[in-house]
Amino acid sequence: MVYPRLQQQLQLASFVVTIMALLQIALGLVVLLGWLWGHSDLTVLAPGFPTMKANTATGFLLAGSGLLLMVKRCLMVTLIIGFALMTTATVSFLQYPFEINTGIDQFWVEDTSSDQFPGRPSEMTAFVFIITGLVLMIVAFRKHQYPAGDEHNLSTNWGLNTLIVVGCSPALTGLFTYFYLPEALFETRPFASMTIYTCLGFVAFFYGISLRSKGSILREILFRDTPGGRYFRRMILPILIFPIVFGFVVQYATGENWLQPAFATALFASIMSLVFVMALSYSANQQDRWQLALSAQADARAQAESKMSLVWESDQAAVMLFDERGFVHEANPGAVAVFGWSIEEMKTMHLREFMPEASRHRHELILHNAVHDNSINRYTMDDPERVFGLNRDGKKVPLVITVSRQNVGGKIFFGAVMLQVDKLSQRVNGLIKEVNMDELTRVGNRKSLEKRLAALSRHRLRDGYTVAVLMLDIDYFKHINDRWGHTLGDKVLRGFADRVSGCLRHGDSLYRYGGEEFVALVVCEDLEQAEAVARRILRSLASAPIPAEDQALTVSCSMGIALIDESITSARECLKLADQALYAAKASGRKRYVCSAWLDRQPPS
Structure with a gap:
């Protein structure tokens, strides 16, 4: 993927490819003119070095022209040039194993500079030109087939990258050998007449074609604005320079007899192995870190999507x-x-x-x-x-x-x-109601009772009205639970709350205080009205049993009544007085009410 902010680099890459193509064309023309005009100094680097053959110069002229025409989008001509280059190079290469002379070696000019295979490129030069022509054909065909740039065919990409590596490897091998010991190259038959010009020309071609081909790994990673791309661009030069410099040092030490060849080879192999292991370790650690980061991002995204789906799929918002x-x-x-x-x-x-x-x-x-x-x-x-x-x-x-x-x-x-x-x-009101309501009996809970009592302590009722606190306790409720079980006991509690609520008037309220104890706040003018409510509750409970599953249980209750008046300093004090009156009602035989005013009033403890 090419990122928009790297368009400038892509334009620079096209410029570099054009320069590479022009250099190859210039190289081919200079050497070819040297042959045609008889200027041998244009065909050789230095005395004693092999000359670049006329056919090799022609090959670079074709390769550079094909690369330049590809930049200009003349793809059919590039395809023809690639085919011609591959065909002629194949003919040159096949002359070696079959020991034949097709006459193509001195097609342009006669070579009098060498006695063995005059005018013929080295085996490795011919082989690399075969790869060069094939790569030109593949890239031109793909660009013609996919003009919009949709070239993401994995097998084709790997095939192209393999060809580029295979073609570039001999050129780099020859180039490094020139740096270390040129005579070693001349004594190796496949490379015997391969000049340094030829090595540089091939490196320039494959670098240029890598930048021009969208399927090239080098192009992809150079222009990728990712951690991997940035890491590659940061490390590529040290990785290339280190083995060259280290190899030169080892070669020099061997040439000066400071090191034995076998030891030098072992030293080079061991150092390079350590370098590769370090690079592999770093890459593995980087991959683990990236994987952990990706996993964390995936988890965060999944959580965000889950939270978003709760909102998105809701019909409340x-x-x-x-x-x-x-x-x-x-x-x-x-x-x-x-x-x-x-x-x-x-x-x-x-x-x-x-x-x-x-x-x-x-x-x-x-x-x-x-x-x-x-x-x-x-x-x-x-x-x-x-x-x-x-x-x-x-x-x-x-x-x-x-x-x-x-x-x-x-x-x-x-x-x-x-x-x-x-x-x-x-919804808010409903939540408030749920917070202040007893879940079982659906009447007010102890928390809401405390809020109500606190409000009564701050704001007394006006116009001659006051509040009576009725504390109710179901008689012998423990026996009901022990005999019939807690499930039936819960239903008795619900039925009792419903029966008592039905006896209260508008403005009165009922709360479950805990267990089988309830508190009713009754708005009244005097104690007599509060007693009337208490009698009504007792009559209602006695008049009909409370249905519970397939049972119908008759229950009664004891009540204590206290009235908020000027002598009581707070609603909580009134609640304690009602509790004392309730205790007196239960001690008197239950199934009745007792008013705190009937007791010898003592300050609540």
Whole structure:
């Protein structure tokens, strides 16, 4: 993948390829003219070095021309040049194993500089030219076949890269040997007449073709803006320079008889093995770190997607995704519940269609500012008196809206999460009610009783009214649990709470204090009214049994009553007095009520 910010480097690569092609053309022309004009000094590096053959010069002239024409997109001509180069090089190469002379060696000029195989390129030169022509044909064919650059055929890519490595290896081997000991190259038959010009020309060609071919590993990794690409560009020069310098040192030490050849070879092999092991270890560690980073990113993405799906799939919150122009791209079931249109319908609509006429201009200004101000990534509109949506029926819907700004592929998108204020209030009220309610009996729990008592302590009732605290305890409830089990006991508790609640008036409230104990707060003018409520509760319990599964149990209760008046300093004190009265009722035989005023009042402990 080529990243947009590396386009400059790609243009530089095309320039470098053009220079490489021109250098090969110049090399071929200079040597060929040296042969044609009889200037032997143009065909050899130095006296005693082999000359570049005329056919070799012609090969570089063709290879450079093919590479240059490929840059200019003259692909059919490049294909023909590659075929011609591969064919002539194959003929030259086959002359060696079959010991024949086809006459192609001195087709251009007569070679009088050598007695053995005059005019014939070395075996390795002919072999590399075969690879050169084949690579030219493959790259030109692929560029002609895939003009849009869609060349991602894995097998073809690996085949091309293998050919480039096979073709470049002999050239690098010859080049390094020239640096160390040129005579060793001349004495090796496949390389015997391979000049340093030839080695440099091949290296230049394969480097250029690597930069020009999209399937080349070298091009891919050089122009890849990733940790691997940056690591490769940082390490390539040291990796290339180290073995060259170290090999030169070992060669010099061997030539000066400081080291024995066998020991020098062992030294070179051991040092290079250590270098490779270190490089392999570093690469393995880097791969592990990248893998861990990828795993962490994948986990974070999965968690984010999971959290997002909870919101997206919910029908409690409306979620919309829209672009910088205000057109809706996606919506969730919650948006259907709030606005009434289907998801497919909303994806064809503009944001203004979801807003009352009076609000449209204001929201369009907000959207415009969010698009053009990069500092705004998220904003919330939570004024229920000003923020309204418009549903399908034309009714205003009060909303709380949170909008987030995202940049996706260079385009700006916005995600809006909208909560319907009235439904939100209902939900909040429901949660508050659940927190303050006993789960089993569905009456107030002890926490809500304490809040109510605290409020009564701060604000006494006006207009002659007060509150009586009735503390109730179901008689012999432990026997019910022991005989019939806790499941039936729970149903008795629910039935008892329902029966008592039915005896209370509007404004009175019932709370479960704990276990089988309940507290009723009764608004009254005097103690007599509170006693009337207590008698009504006792009569209701005695009049009919409480149904529980297939049983019907008659239950009774004991009650203690205390009245909040001027003599009591707090509602909690009144609760303690009611508890004392309850204890007295139970001690008197149960199934009755006792008022704290009937007792010898003592300050509660």
